[in-house]
Amino acid sequence: MADAYDLLLKGGEVIDPSQDLHQHCDVAFRDGRVAAIEPGIAASASDEVIDVSGYLVTPGLMDIHGHFFHRGWPGAVDPDTACLPSGVTTGVDAGSTGWGNYQALKTYILDPSDTRIYAFVHLAATGLTSLTARIGELQNLAFAQIDQAIQCIDENRGDVLGIKVRIDHRATGEANALPALEMAREVADATRSKMMVHVSGTPIPLVRIFDFMQLGDIATHILNGHAHNILDGNGRIRQEVREARERGIILDVGHAGVHFDLNVGHAAVSQSFWPNTLSTDIHNPPPGRVVYDLLGVMSTFLALEMPLDAVIASVTANAAAAIDQSGDLGTLRVGSIGDAAVLDLREGEYTFVDAAQNQVQAGQQLTSVLTVKDGKRWRQPVAPVR
Ligand SMILES: [Zn+2]
Missing domain, CATH: 2.30.40.10 (Urease, subunit C, domain 1)
Structure with missing residues (x-):
């Protein structure tokens, strides 16, 4: 037979x-x-x-924040060695490239990798590659071109999820934070795609960032321990963070070592305020910093007493929903x-x-x-x- x-x-x-x-x-x-x-x-x-x-x-695990522009930027890793050995079958490159170098990410990484990779295109034309020279990618807004970013997203619909922007002292500084958010919003609206916003080490209050975000947009590094984090002075989840979730903004971990604080994570889990998605922000760290793979991040949340089924949901069903792939990915449905x-x-x-x-x-x-x-x-x- x-x-x-x-x-x-x-x-x-x-x-x-x-x-x-x-x-x-x-x-x-x-x-x-x-x-x-x-x-x-x-x-x-x-x-x-x-x-x-x-x-x-x-279901195959999904890591919605990683950096996979391997050999295009020294910080980036090879998805087939960073993901598949850890049970991760789908990864998302979180803006390693912008419109100017996205085609290299597609040709050399997305297309040939065994790992299924989606990407956010960075608002800065050259993505995160300026970090090689320790220069924040939007310290100068001349690095952002709205029309070309829109064209890049429109022409790569199957692979690209939307626009990435980092609101961070080093990335934008305070002066460029709001203008960068305005530009990213314009790109997301014109392409009807998502914004993924880095909210760690932000020079402006979190609520000012949330003002630019809509249903389905992703706030990553949500459990960071820097100024303007999710906790109020009494260690409670800020009301504006609860409201952001109620509006459908996806709260993602993006651990990275530097963008996750165990005290904030413990406060969130103990208030049953679980992040929507656990993710790694996997990259090659400088010496002395620990970056976990997805199983390490999941194990950290088990240690914080987030229930096993909720941990699994955050890297399967919730992650698939976060990138609008619920029918096909993050599930074992026949x-x-x-x-x-x-x-x-x-x-x-x-x-x-x-x-x-x-x-x-x-x-x-x-x-x-x-x-x-x-x-x-x-x-x-x-x-x-x-
Ligand atoms: Zn990242």
Whole structure:
């Protein structure tokens, strides 16, 4: 008999928040998509069968803030070594390039990578590459061209999600913060696309930034510990932050080491104010700074006592919703794209840190067992012999 399925993950504990599912069952893939999800699928029905009992099975993880312009900017990483080995099948490049160099990101990274990558185009024409010379990308607004940014987004609809801008002392300074937000808003409106706004180390109050943001826009580095963070003087979530979420603004972590503070994270989780999405801002850090992969960020939030199902939701169903891909990604619904992560929730003694040298102790940590991409088991390509 012809095999009904290409791949079968058997015996795992499936967590798929898109279907309110948390139970032991089998997941089968065919032709790159999820073909069945139910208990007791016969092993004989599949070409390849992997016993994943004792492990968690989730939709392929999604990291909506990373920097993947590998070799185009020294800070950027190769998505196929930064994502897939950690169960991350979809990543978003958060404005490493602008309209002037986006085509290189597409040609050399988006198109050839095994990892599925989307991108935000930076308001600055050359994206973050000026940081190579330690020059903030919008210290001079002459680096931003609204018309070309609009054209770049319009011409790359399938890959580009919208416009990125960083409101930060080093990126814009105070003088250029509001003009940069105005320009980014104009680009997002003209293209009916999203704004992703960096809100860490901002020279202006958070509420002034939220004034420019709308339903579906993403505020990243939301749990930073710098001035103008989400907490009031009593450690409570500011009312304007709650209102921003009620308006549909997506609150994203973008950990990065420097843009996440454990005390702010603890305050948010203990007030049950969970971020919509957990993400890494993965990049090559300078010496002495720890940047976690997505499993490290997820494990940090488990240590802060965010519930496991909520942690999984934030990197699957919520992340897919944040980039308008709920039908296909971040889910194990039959017919959706066949991406999955098999994870081990390992017991032990672990410590997670932030840039302020705060620490949190943990009794468990998520590690990757294997990754399924487009219905096939992903394997690290063997490096060619030189
Ligand atoms: Zn970033």
